[in-house]
Amino acid sequence: MNIVVFGSGIAGLTAALHASEDGHIVTLVTKGALGGGCTPLAQGGVAGVYGPGDSPTVHASDTLSAGAGLADAAAVDVLVQDGAVRIAELIARGVAFDRAPDGSLLLGREAAHSHARIVHAGGDATGAEISRALVAQVRQAAIEVIEHAFLVDLVVDGGRVHGIRMLRHGGLVDLEADAVILATGGAGQLYAHTTNPLGATGDGIAAALRAGAAVTDLEFVQFHPTVLAARPAFLISEAVRGEGATLLDDEGRRFVFDSHPDGELAPRDIVSRAIARQAAAQGRPVQLDATMLGAERLSARFPTIDRVTRERGFDWAREPIPVTPAAHYLMGGIATDLDGRSSLPGLFAAGEIARTGVHGANRLASNSLLEGAVFGARAAAALGAPTRAALPFRSHFLSLSAAQSDRKRDLNEQFSREQLQQLMWDHVGLLRTQAGLAEALGTIRALRAAGPVPATLAEHEDANLLLIAEATASAALTRTESVGAHHLTVAPALIGA
Template identity: 50%
Template sequence: MRVVIVGSGVAGLVTALALGDRHDVTIVTKSTIDESNTRYAQGGIAAAVMPGDTVDSHVADTLVAGAGLSDPAAVQVLCAEGPARIRDLIRWGVDFDRQHDDPAADFDAGLEGAHSFHRILHAGGDATGYEVEWALVRAVRASATRVLEQTFVADLVVTDGCATGLTVLRDGIAETLTADAVVLASGGIGQLYPHTTNPSVTTGDGAAAALRAGAVLADVEFVQFHPTALAVSGSFLVSEAVRGDGAVLRNASGERFMVGEHPLAELAPRDVVARAIASEMARTGKPVVLDATAIGAAELERRFPTISAAAREHGFDWAHEPVPVAPAAHYWMGGVATDLDGRTSIPGLFAVGEVSCTGVHGANRLASNSLLESLVFAHRAAAAIRSDAAAPSGAPRLWSGLPNTVPLERLARAGVPAGAESPESDGMPATVTAFLGDSVTTVATEAGDASARVTREPSRAELHTLMWRDAGVHRDAAGLREARDTLAGWDLPVAADASIQRRETANLLQLARAIVAAALAREESRGAHFRADHPDAEPPFAHHITVQAPLHATSAGRDAAPAPAPSSASVTPAPASVAPAPARARASVAPAANPTEKVTV
């Protein structure tokens, strides 16, 4: 079986390793192999492996953080299978820190916000992501998996409703890679915001390609803002584990303002801390500071060597002085909707890691659960692909859906779910699906805003300003409507010879539309999505909002896709096949399951 994996973070690398050498596996990654969110992860990986801890306790903490939107079955899978996946990592060479630096002792498990147990395993102090990424890279390099670095995935190829490959750009040349299964492991969307802890590769390319191909996305409005990034250019993350070890937040007057905000003070859920910091900054016009001085210089250096080095680089001596911090976009709970095996609504297309929406995180990710989610669901997706390969028909199985969903266009059409009072529901454009696709003009006309009919190209900086202001930590209907109308007037056509940077910005623009539309439709506050005009959670909204672009916007019919290689002979030979997609037996493949059949409002 030929499998092409997009991305070389933890999710992509683990998928490849779990598939094993019996399959023809290629990883495509747009930068160097290690460049990813994964390699910057600091705090660690949550798993119930310490004496006294239980899977049930980890499940309970995850469900609380998810604010009523986590899928209990997915959370159970995550927490129950986590310990086995930690053992895999150890087998692949990850050396988790032990107590007293004694290799025979138990793990030196840390505590992070909203966890009720010390269960965060870390490696190299605060260099967990680096240690994990490089252990996996070494294991992949020792395997038969091929890796195509500096290769940009532009679009999915969908044939007869099934994913059959990818169009990629390598050295400026467009190629088509065919595959029996395509695995998106392309990470998140941090670059949609001006302040983000994410590296430059996080431009949502995989999610945008899936949207164009007609896949169902879910929970896109839920973006987690980390409360404590260093308030300097680059928004370097100061892990929650620092607060877990005793650091406190102070306002300009030196007061611990979180004490009055939440019973857990600095260890309250991330959204609570991020909003409190943003409000405090708005109120005083001054930055807030993180005071880690009580931890002591030696312990800070031992436990947080990476952050210590970054603080020094920016001229701070954090062992002796508080450092300025501010919220920054950090993690996307939304993504391509999957079932518990990583299958998406497009047969043959899998999604794992941050690009996916498995239902685990709900409205808010519990700290250190994302590396775990990548490990657990990459493993399951690999098992599903192996089982498809072993099936007599050879055809990909259909997904079993993400439970408890309502499509965005249904909210737009019907106003709001039964029971929710909403004066603003008429603010949604009637043709919301067109808004997500390419038909900007149609939407602008129906939205009734004359200025929005003017289509022009935005810069990345303009997109940043709009998203930070209107779809950031604090949101409200007025700002989101303004954002929607502005976005409706922006377009970024992608010609066959468009640069990678332009393609990335176009992908971000497409996802911005989806995020703003869903955020406008969700007339409540839940988890990371805070609406100042609807400050409470509303029970009728306790479901995932799904978005799906009209099928005319698929890669096949879109000008934006690079011209596929005319024949395998005329392109740089690629390890994965560049020949036209082989005709696969499709007799047994029914149309993708309709998510609207699964609605339970």
């Protein structure tokens, strides 16, 4: 088969390699340079290596617990059962995970994990090492690579995907395929504060929406609790808290225990909301205290974080550093089965773009790289298999009255991406209200209605962000109960950082 894979993070690289090794003709297309995106920024590691007292069953239990009751048990079982094989594959492909003097893999622990089961590389440069190794493999394989191409749309004919339309060198180009695997990541650029790179504008999800594929659970946006509160955004790995660092308020009190008995190691959604509330109450960012770990240990275990924080003027070995939450990971996306199939024949999805069900309402730390490896391989393996029944589709789009929409249009004659990002941060972020969500949805719809037909890359990105913003706000307004990363409050809550 002639296969197009769009995206060159861990999911796309894995899918392309497996598809090529299975004998398919593979073209790998990527928005930026090969190996860009979120994967090389990942610090923490890959969950799935088990020590004494730990097992895939315990890992599954932790994953289901973090997912707030909405994770799919079958998908979680696939994740943890396939994990060991995929980690072994990464090692075989040249990923140099950190090891102890006796040669055994060093295991770290992060929030909501009951055991240390996370392998890492370069201390806090796991994603960069994985990307390096997989890119080298792709370069050596019989895979055509097209870099710096923008996904405009899926080519659909007769209810089936037959390729992609991309913007390249200023012109539109159609690339035919028997099947397309999308691995374009999430949409962190929806928000004013995000750990995601500038290219994370949800292009694949937007293209799937326009093509009619089922997209679900977009209301579940995970905010990483600890990003350095000094622009540009820089993530402080959860593994730092796993090693013993604490979160302190202005009085030096570990305030997260007010929200959860596990304190700093509670699920991410709980920690993020606790930080946001405390920062709002005291009028300044909270502090992450890692001084008890000492300079030597910090520089050895977290060399990247140590270097960047010092470059920003912080000596985290001697004093606490200011941190804030930031949009980090999208649990929802293109609805897929356990083999990456979407509801649209010929379209597969893997990685953050896919809603596999493994994360439910809140992702367990270090399950994302594992998901990309596991489901990227499964999507490739399913390319030649018979198509299963279509997935059920839950529509998340609501309608506001024409009067509401017109009123918002009067207030928003001009669009800027920064305006949209702040709107999403204020009303579709960590703490939400029904009134705020309705206001945001009306504004977004007015902005979409007034927007131009996109022509340039930036205009296409803006159109994608507006489409996904509408879908996200609508999904959040539809879900009337608080669960996981979707949290409703009874009063307006604007969270600054």
